[in-house]
Amino acid sequence: MPDEPRNDEPRNDETRDLRNIWQEQETEQMRIATDELRRKASAFQKRIGRRNLREYIGAGFVIPTFSWMFFKNPDPVARIGFGLTVIATCWIVYHLHKRGSAQAVPAELGASTYLQFHRRELERQRDLVGGIWRWYLGPLAPGMAILTISGILNSPPARRWFAIGYAVFAVLLFWGVGAMNQKAARKLDAKIAGLRLLENSPSN
Numbered sequence: 001m002p003d004e005p006r007n008d009e010p011r012n013d014e015t016r017d018l019r020n021i022w023q024e025q026e027t028e029q030m031r032i033a034t035d036e037l038r039r040k041a042s043a044f045q046k047r048i049g050r051r052n053l054r055e056y057i058g059a060g061f062v063i064p065t066f067s068w069m070f071f072k073n074p075d076p077v078a079r080i081g082f083g084l085t086v087i088a089t090c091w092i093v094y095h096l097h098k099r100g101s102a103q104a105v106p107a108e109l110g111a112s113t114y115l116q117f118h119r120r121e122l123e124r125q126r127d128l129v130g131g132i133w134r135w136y137l138g139p140l141a142p143g144m145a146i147l148t149i150s151g152i153l154n155s156p157p158a159r160r161w162f163a164i165g166y167a168v169f170a171v172l173l174f175w176g177v178g179a180m181n182q183k184a185a186r187k188l189d190a191k192i193a194g195l196r197l198l199e200n201s202p203s204n
Contacts, residue, residue: 034114041117041121042105044118045104045105052096055093055096059090062085066082066083066085066086067086069082075150075154077149078146078147078150078154080146082143083143084143087139088142088143091139092136095135099124099127100124105117115199119196119199122192123188125188129181129184129185129188130181130185132178132182137177141174151166151167
């Protein structure tokens with residue numbers, strides 16, 4: 001006569017129910033994780049798009065205005081400064097579009113794929129802001145320095161200290177922008193490290 005199941009042992013149908021509940025919970029957790037990763041990736045790309053739009057608007061003002069001043073200003077030193085600034089601004093726009101443009105987040109990916117996509121985008125933007133002196137501040141510096149020197153030389157003696165003060169302000173501004181972007185690069189690096197830990201976790 002077969003042994004009857006003990007009261008403390010789960011029946012087959014109970015075991016199947018528990019297994020189904022566990023699988024449903026696991027699927028739901030994966031869906032929530034995937035949705036959260038996609039939300040974070042989308043929010044990050046939107047921030048990048050807004051940042052780039054601000055830069056493009058600024059370039060849309062600088063390029064035509066400084067080009068007009070290049071042809072109209074009688075001072076040859078100032079014209080060199082305006083010309084170099086226009087060239088630098090064109091380079092910045094090109095580099096920003098090529099290396100730092102916002103990317104469309106794919107509609108349907110798994111959690112691990114979203115994780116890799118977001119991590120690669122963070123790395124791309126980290127490299128961009130971390131190299132701010134190479135592609136942004138550095139190219140702008142010669143033209144702005146020449147314009148500042150021209151302003152000091154052409155200012156009346158009574159206003160020369162004002163021009164010198166503006167030069168000091170410009171140097172501090174460049175330093176501040178560079179430091180701010182280096183700080184942003186370090187924050188992105190910390191986020192990348194966290195995502196790498198998730199990628200290397202046993203569940204992935």
